[in-house]
Amino acid sequence: MNPPGLTTACAAMLRRDLTLAWRRRGDIAMPVLYALIVTMLFPFALGPEDTLLQRIAGGVVLVTVLLAMLLALDAMFSSDIEDGSLEQLVLAPQPLALMLAMKILAHWLTTALPLIVIAPLLAGMLHLPTAVMPVLVLALLLSTPMLSLLGAILVALTAGTRRSGMLLALMLLPLCVPVVIFAAGAVAASQQGLPWLTPIAWLGAALVLLLVLAPLACAAALRIALDA
Amino acid sequence: MNPPGLTTACAAMLRRDLTLAWRRRGDIAMPVLYALIVTMLFPFALGPEDTLLQRIAGGVVLVTVLLAMLLALDAMFSSDIEDGSLEQLVLAPQPLALMLAMKILAHWLTTALPLIVIAPLLAGMLHLPTAVMPVLVLALLLSTPMLSLLGAILVALTAGTRRSGMLLALMLLPLCVPVVIFAAGAVAASQQGLPWLTPIAWLGAALVLLLVLAPLACAAALRIALDA
């Protein structure tokens, strides 16, 4: 009757969330389709001028991916709150921060990863040069986990409310402005043939910091939001 | 003992929805803030180059307003279905289409109107020339009701299913591509000093058509969705 070991618990947590996501695999496709359609709207709204589209391709893809992730973020804890399993998790004899880190990882795997996979396609639709693609993917690989981590803190904070996704957007976007700036900076630099390693390095450093701090902050936020 | 007149019923309906919106007035502010923040992201993602921003301002504002409205659309009927007040509405001795038109009007007033009011501000942040603003506002005044009306039909259709905002987005976005094209066309034409009346006229004609047809379609869709 001892609580199970850390690895077991983490694995169980991760498996649980991935299974749940798989059960609703239609929902995994949604952010991807959403990003596709939003990207498609831009040529219509701006006119099909190749050089213009090419110029804005990197930025638009970044913003689109961000918005798509934002929409999916809201669901990170909501069903767990509704059915009370989050309370069970808080009371489980495991470090909450670690369990939450697993949840965030599962969320990233199911929402961000598919988006990163189709990002080159989206960028291609807007005529981003192929040479810039690797930098775009790299920037996304570093910035999307940060969005997941920052988002998790804020979603946890709103856990006790009748939430609206909009409030989440309001809270998250100021925090992710720097992330967008650096990621877009790297893409733009690479597109202009300038060195793009510095912004990528900054992103990496911030990610490492967040990987350590965000789960702890998330756990603290959750305890605040759940305990009346 | 006669059922109350149409005007009374319409007024009651409109007042009801506006009161409900006022009770949750925080939610009214949210689409506005969302649009503000999304607009803000573009200069970060694309770099603060004035001419570029100016070039894309109209399109970006249109897309942003569209996305913000989309997020708010999901809530149009959901609470009425959950608590059974939609059934009561269907059973009331009043033409359902008219009552739904009132609901759509209330929804437009509470979500689209605030967006239109700040649209010039958003456009100004992206350096859209002041001369183009009236055309932008006009285009929005004509296109946002269309989004509300089209959205209402789709929301009514998905009323019986387990909806997700994403599904709605998927269904609505293809329908509003023509709206975006014409609205953006008018703004772009005015920005280039070309005559912009033709696309606006088209928008107006489509709006008139939708104003008549959409409430009827919405009522039919709702009856289908409830009849399960």
Add this chain to the structure above:
Amino acid sequence: MTAAPTAAPNNTPLLEARALSFHRQEEPVFAALDFRLCEGELALIEGDNGSGKTTLMRILAGLLHVDEGELYWRGEPLLQRDRCIGEILFLGHQLGLKADLSPSENLRISLGLHGCREQVSIASALAEIGLSGYEDESVRRLSAGQKKRVALARLLLLPATLWLLDEPYANLDRTGIALVNRLLENHLACGGAALVASHGTVSFHGGEPQRIRMHA
């Protein structure tokens, strides 16, 4: 309380069902149902859970479409709903109340849509239903039975000849149950009619009600 229905009782039944049947996913929920309901009459719909009581109610209210059989309203076939709309009041499992609004606001909306009986005010209806003091509380903050009472206040306020009540007694305490019975008696005495689905025994003074049995 004032009389809502004005027409004097006569011989043609208010509502008549002939060989009504309804299928759900090709399985019959009920079949060959016949009944007649005259003004001043009460019919109890009885049956086990899942036997189709709510389904029948929703059909009569016009929320579902009947598969086979005919419905007559005052002797005429009920093809178009607008013939009886405004004369039927339906109270289902879902109460149709907005949690963000107060009881009086909720009732005012119903009045706007359905019109009002004479000489009944919202405040007096709420007082009669046992909710004085809660007029301006938001419905979210009411208990389950109090919510039910707000919905029942519609019976007092709105003009209708036929009441369709789906489990009106659920969640009510004893005084609440007595209240519903009193409302029903008054309604029938004034020439109204009512269909009530309920599992509890309806202790009803004034004639044995008709019973419609649903077979699951």
Add this chain to the structure above:
Amino acid sequence: MTAAPTAAPNNTPLLEARALSFHRQEEPVFAALDFRLCEGELALIEGDNGSGKTTLMRILAGLLHVDEGELYWRGEPLLQRDRCIGEILFLGHQLGLKADLSPSENLRISLGLHGCREQVSIASALAEIGLSGYEDESVRRLSAGQKKRVALARLLLLPATLWLLDEPYANLDRTGIALVNRLLENHLACGGAALVASHGTVSFHGGEPQRIRMHA
């Protein structure tokens, strides 16, 4: 049915409330409530609509925080919820079912959270509760009473010592009511305890239950 609680009944009460009081917007909902519930005992919470039955239940379930007074669980102060969690099963006005999922899927979720009694399978629980044939229908498509039965199936499946049942009889037909009474009797016979809020008369064989009266 298998016995869930394993501890033998002893003298310290399972749950004891001393001078419990609760305020809503600074108005007392109830004050100075005392009761003790031992293993094998049933307590009925009685009171009018809005007298605070649901509120008391939610406090005992740990969903609301008590203002004043103390709660003891097996003789020890109930400050941290984790002392009794997993031993309490709460069934409220909201059934806590996902409308998109089927009854068996819903129950499987509950099992995942709370663990399972031995020798009870989901299928057998659903059969016992009278829902065989509806295992894979989506809950959205069930009648009101059938939904209630799905929620009640938890009583059969999950291990818990104390049942908190808020109006368990609402929406059920007569066989359903008898079923709940049988479940209760079995549970008490096996050393469990239960608190039941209900307006109907609980026809209970096997000892007069304790009554907790709420005064509105």
Add this chain to the structure above:
Amino acid sequence: MNASSLQHFLAMGGYAGYLWPAYAVFFIVLLADFFAPLLRRRRLLRELRSRLARKAVRQQRQAPTPTEPA
């Protein structure tokens, strides 16, 4: 200060169109900020009074018919 110097002052060296709106915004926003809580306070007290009144009504209603029916 005569009329022309007042005009001169108001013109603000040609920047009146920027300067005075700025000051107007400053004062309007701060006024709104200052009076918002006072209005809210009035509403709160009114609500509290009506709540107390309602509570009195509830207690009055319960007084003649005690909760024990039998």
Add this chain to the structure above:
Amino acid sequence: MMSKWIPLWLHKLGSPPTFYRFAGTLRPWMLALALLTGAIALYGGLVMAPADYQQGDAYRIIFIHVPSAWMSLFIYGVMGFAAFLALVWRIKLAEVVAMESAPIGAAFTFITLVTGSLWGKPMWGTWWTWDARLTSELVLLFLYLGVIGLYHAFEDRRQGARAAAFLALIGIINVPIVHFSVNWWNTLHQGSTIRLLGPSTIAPGMLWPLLTMMLATKFYYLASLFGRVRTDLLDLESGKDWVRTIATGSTHQ
């Protein structure tokens, strides 16, 4: 634990009815001081101070722009500090102060943005550019709004206050970014010209009205905060006897 190092009078002040009365007596004085110093500063700034040799009279926006900008940062600092107290020691008054500071801070931030862009049009030829200081100030506004929105999203106000306090603490990194952005990135916006320590690079005729206005905004903040805290305390304690006496007794007080 608290009582060891918090003096008794401060502890007593933390009790809502005491603070309610304390704030009630102090508030008119703060308001009077704010109006007085504000009037002096306005006279000094608009009438006495000479026109700038470069900017002409447009520079006079400085007398509201800069104090407001300082206040927007200062109030965030106060809010962060109160939020910290609220989270660690769960002091009710600290929660209230943090939450009621947010709207005032948001108001000053808004003023800064509007006056800044009204100043920017004649000076830089544009209402708005996306430079570091302007952007970070805009982000500051969003942070304030996020705090306010989160606070109101909760049914339980104290829980909402704690959650919003947490958000306020996360967002505090933005304050140094706003302040130092002009040093870290080269921007259109002017660098620091006024230093409290060391010589300022601004004419004394312009400096004294600026500092007086800064004083006025500080007084105003206290006056507004006291009014807001009083209202909030009434709301939070609405069932307590002292509030009931206020409600049923004299309506004005």
